[in-house]
Amino acid sequence: MKEKHLQTGYLHWLLLFALLIGVQILHAQEDIYIDPNRGAKEFRKELIMNSNKVESIVGNWGIFGKVNHPYSGVWPKGTGHGHVHEMTILVGAEVTGIDGQTYHIISDSYGDFPDRAPDGTEYFWNPKPGYANDHRIYINPNTGEIDSTSLIATSTDKTTWPETWPGKDATWNGRWNGYFGKDQFMADQECIYVMDDFTNSEFPYYPFIADSTRRGLGLQCETRMFQWVHPLAEDQIFIHFQVTNVSDYVYDRNIYFGAFADTHPGGLGASDDDSGFDKKMDMVFAWDHDNIGVWTKYRDILPGYLAWKYLESPGFGDDGIDNDDDGLIDERRDNDAGEWIFGPVGDYGEPKWHWSGDEDGDWDPQVDDVGSDGIGPKDPNYDAPDLDGTEGNGKPDQGEPNFGKTDNDESDQIGLTSFYSPHYGSVYISNDEAIWNYIQPGVFETPAQNSNNLWIFASGPFLLERNQTERFSVCWLFGEDEREIYRNAVTSQRIYDNDYRFTKPPLQPTVKVVPGDGKITLYWDNIAERSRDPVYGYDFEGYRIYRGTNPQMTESQKISDAFGNIVYRKPIAQFDLKDGIKGLHPIAMGEELGEEYSSGIHYYLGDDTGLKYYYEDTDVQNGVTYYYAVVSYDKGYYPGMDDRNLVPMSPSESPFKFTYEYGELKEKSVNAVIATPNAPATNYKPGYTDADEYGNISKVNNSSATGSIKVKIVDPDILPDQNQFQVSFSHILNELGEITTKTYTIKNLTTNEVIFDSVEIPIDPATNAPVSSWNTPIFSGMILSFENKFPDFDIIKAVSGWSGDYKTNLIPEIIKSSQGTIPMNVAIEITDTLASHPFKKDYQVYFKVYDFYTNDSIPFFFSYDKNGDYKIGEGDQISLIAPTGTGKLVKAYKITFNAPTDPNVEVIDPQPGDVFYLKSDSPFKEGDLYQFTTFQSGLLEVGKEVLDKVAVVPNPYVVAASWEQESVLSGRGERKIYFIHLPAECTIRIFTQNGVLVKTIQHSGVASDGSATWDLTTDEGLEVSFGIYIYHIEAPGIGEKVGTFGIIN
Structure with missing residues (x-):
């Protein structure tokens, strides 16, 4: 459904986002696969969805929440505040039995007081086989225990995937069967299952003429759920249903799709529920009457609101009525491309050329013509064009973005048509006739307020032909108050209307922890920096560290919006790219939906500190257990970006989680760690290196580099014993003769393993040149910190001069001859014999010019020899020559040897043994080598x-x-x-x-x-x-x- 009262102001917003996004992230299934297998109770599986602030058990037989389960509609995650006793989808239809009688059949899966056959068989939906791994083996990285629990297939756990997917060819084997396409992970968590209602044999109705054992209404339902961690969507679970009539009969506008639920917004046992509905928003919602929960933990966190909102419902594509008020009549999602026409596209823009099957005109051949598998060359995990020839054929095909099944605007939807909220115990789901009466269009009643009540709601009736599929999507959402539940409802509708296109945070870094005496050290990898956002591309910005003394890290939940709702966490440390993007983000959270939805709070992007890969927390107490999360975050939208007219979005950060069941840690994300600081064993000797007392490692050749490399031991217990490591570099020589360090390489000489191979030095956006200081990621329990130095002409003049016990009183004057500042470290040594040839001259002079690090000769011009004696004297000039990146040579510096400024002082020419030094800082370059050795921890x-x-x-x-x-x-x-x-x-x-x-x-x-x-x-x-x-x-x-x-x- 569209929120009709909000839609007009944002249609342009949605159209720009959909048309100009530049990457394809959407893909519904190819032609609907009718699975011949039969659902059965033995294939039932569960899963905890918990990738944002909503945490709930779900079952693959159509339930959301579960009776007496500790994670039944929990919000916020980690509190144990369950808001739902249980909820089930229901489909109801009016049919004629074989006895000629009219029956109203309700297919559901409600577990409390279920409807059963005399033999005990539940009249439930049941999952079909093949959509999950029945032989799952998962080794818990936290405990090392083997978990063989078979779960619903979820994008976040590859061990839950089946070897092959029903209805998919072999190219899908071992790949994620995503709504967004093959191996496309655009939501932070997605799950899938398929079920049927064939065991619902309560009434003498037989939907299959030739098979009396398959009963119910003869329906197949594919269900997918999505969670995003972005603050705008962190309080929601999106649920997408695909219901297919696989029976032999037509349901001619006598079928309804809805749900039955026992909510308890104040907690299980509360008896002061209130419920409401908003027909224009297609939403039902509940709240606790006095806003006081019955939970014993986290009582300062109020119950808030929960809601279910129709985002998509069955539509009428042939009644001549614009049911969803979008300016289009009878649009459909199951049609073909049609014809190339010029005509109106409803509220989605001015009349334009478009394919008639693309009623809203948003299919763009430049970015959407990716083929029926939904992925093209610009998408992650793309391997080859579609075998059916649909990729690049110039017209929209089912499965491509912004068309048909994947374009949520192409359906004339009818929305919420009924809601009834009776007292708990007054209506049972097993009473099909009563439920039928309450789901009839126009029934909107809430007789049971301030009591323990139920939800019964539906959308319908609609037409469901044989082998026809109808879709409906809902959003299960939560909020602190009525205002927030409405804002979250608008957000969810925007996400749905934009075909679930939404920004995604960077990947989670993998974090390790080292507890110490009065300190805890964290370190992590840099995988997040290679993340690609489906909207903004490569937009990684930095890392934040959160800490707490409980899994919810309540101590970090300190940053609230203008309405007092806790939105962001306060980090104990933050490290961001030196890219000029810093301070408060320009877009307030919620402002993406319009200024009136702004929360007044801006994400803090950092201070251009530069990236680090470890953090030592010394503000800890021995014996106290601490919880940490290192999250990566992106830039979001920022001024000056190549925005391609993308909608401005606030930043998002990667999620983290600690999952406990009955007080036992069952799971934690890779970026979350737990540690307790304590003193080491009294006979413990930590690992170490042969670096000096300041951590500086040594050069192993006559390198002229003046920078430093320091080794920092982060995890002494994993240092390899007596392993020698070597650091080397490559450089670029420009046309001015300046040297720029390009890459570094680190190799373990003992094992011959290359740890980092030709890693490019980060670029400083202010200068567009490599930075002067940077760190490596963690390796073998340590990091290296580089401090590079570049020549500065003022410093060169200040530190250069005669050295040692010299006799001359001539004053050298250094002039830069090149436009660049060339790193040179040159000795001009006076000799008593002829010692060297000036550049391209056949005579010799009484001095030699050489690099005082390598002793290599330096080419030079004896530019002016006042006395013609081949010796340096008053007024003489020498020009030093350096190579350039073009192969030519340049004059780098001219040195004039001037007489003393006091004319009464007798001039003393340089004598044999006098040495003039020109000194400059020099960056790391090819040929520079540094080495150090590590030693493992041990016992004293x-x-x-x-x-x-x-x-x-x-x-x-x-x-x-x-x-x-x-x-x-x-x-x-x-x-x-x-x-x-x-x-x-x-x-x-x-x-x-x-x-x-x-x-x-x-x-x-x-x-x-x-x-x-x-x-x-x-x-x-x-x-x-x-x-x-x-x-x-x-x-x-x-x-x-x-x-x-x-x-x-």
């Missing part, structure tokens, strides 16, 4: 006295110490104490005062962590009582220690 030999440092914290233990992690969902959290300053290997035994052994702990963790925890339970798993306890520590080869601690109430 220590005496018994190190056990004196062992301590128990907290001591005494009182109920809940400040560093204890709260339970993720409920309760007081873990109970634990720490033994700190332990040796790397030891045994801890805990006794009561009476000498009864309570617990034995074997400490043999990494040497960098000298702590062990005890959860206050015995070896038998029983909780210990309050009192005084004795501990005994035995460290092989070191000694023993005995101490006490207390546990008090």
